[in-house]
Amino acid sequence: MLFYNISIGFYAVASKSMQPLGFEKHDHATCISDAVERADAVCRDSGLQFTPVRRRVLEILLSDHRARGAYEILDILRNEGLGSQPPVAYRALEFLVAHGFAHRIEKLNAFIACGYSEHNHMPAFLICRNCGSVAETDAAPNRSAVGRIAKAAGFHIERAIVEVEGLCPECQEAEA
Amino acid sequence: MLFYNISIGFYAVASKSMQPLGFEKHDHATCISDAVERADAVCRDSGLQFTPVRRRVLEILLSDHRARGAYEILDILRNEGLGSQPPVAYRALEFLVAHGFAHRIEKLNAFIACGYSEHNHMPAFLICRNCGSVAETDAAPNRSAVGRIAKAAGFHIERAIVEVEGLCPECQEAEA
DNA sequence: TATTGATATGTTATAAAATAACAATTAACA
């Protein structure tokens, strides 16, 4: 499975991205520990309780770059003695989403760890329908046509859900 | 691990009305009959069966510009003797969505009639969190930065879910 | 350091949304 870390939203960045891209080494253990530490720090600074269940659910979400359902997470928690009933998983997920450490993917009824440290970004997701990999990006709706149309219509945007479905490069090859 | 840095933004087709469909005043009786006739014609031309259940579900969706859940639709069908079990509603909705006569709103687990006659448009929705009205507009990702950049990155877009949440003009006044 | 008010977790029960599987019926058309 191939994962993409994609930044979306600014047309200026687009032309840059059109150029060939190289590989970058990705130490996933560091990727996890960094994100957990980041959440830990934010919680300390904000007086939030980063409890064992919440920490563990974030780690589970971080364990790979795909979305996980609440019951899939609950199964893991149950095996580890951290909780056995749906509200345990849903509450932890609610906390993580509320504070920007995770996002809900509506299309999949599932959750994914947030890949950005900036707090109030408007995420967009690229979902591969074949391998299930999910790439997070930033939607910047204020600059989009939908944003302009909404403004012209007098609609006040509070939040935007942008989930793009398709095939990642690897899966296109696999299908051909 | 491969990292892409990509920019996405949605741009509406210029020839389309810059007004979303749903908030503005209009002759709603005509709105309904036009859409049903349109679906009828498409089905005749394409050899699809526009059965009583399917027709009725489309009418129900058209009865106002808000999204309706499958079970809400099923209740109406049941009262009218057109079906009593969930699969009846889900199948009709599946048909309508498959042929572009309706759309699913992921955020609401609900469905809305399609307001456009053009078949393969990429819809975007403005959802009022207060009154539940939903306006449809067009995201046109094929001609947008999303399409070009996803293409450059090798990600093949098949479908885009764009659901914007906020307050419609009327409800902004009501809150103020 | 004991009190207390807020926050978090445990647990039971149920609601809400969706689909699998198979039988019966109806439509399309050779």
Place this chain on the structure above:
DNA sequence: TGTTAATTGTTATTTTATAACATATCAATA
């Protein structure tokens, strides 16, 4: 008219999510 495909009827179950209330823990301070 007979045959096949499409649609609908029905039962049962799965998946996703939350309400409600009891218990436990935390965090601030008296």
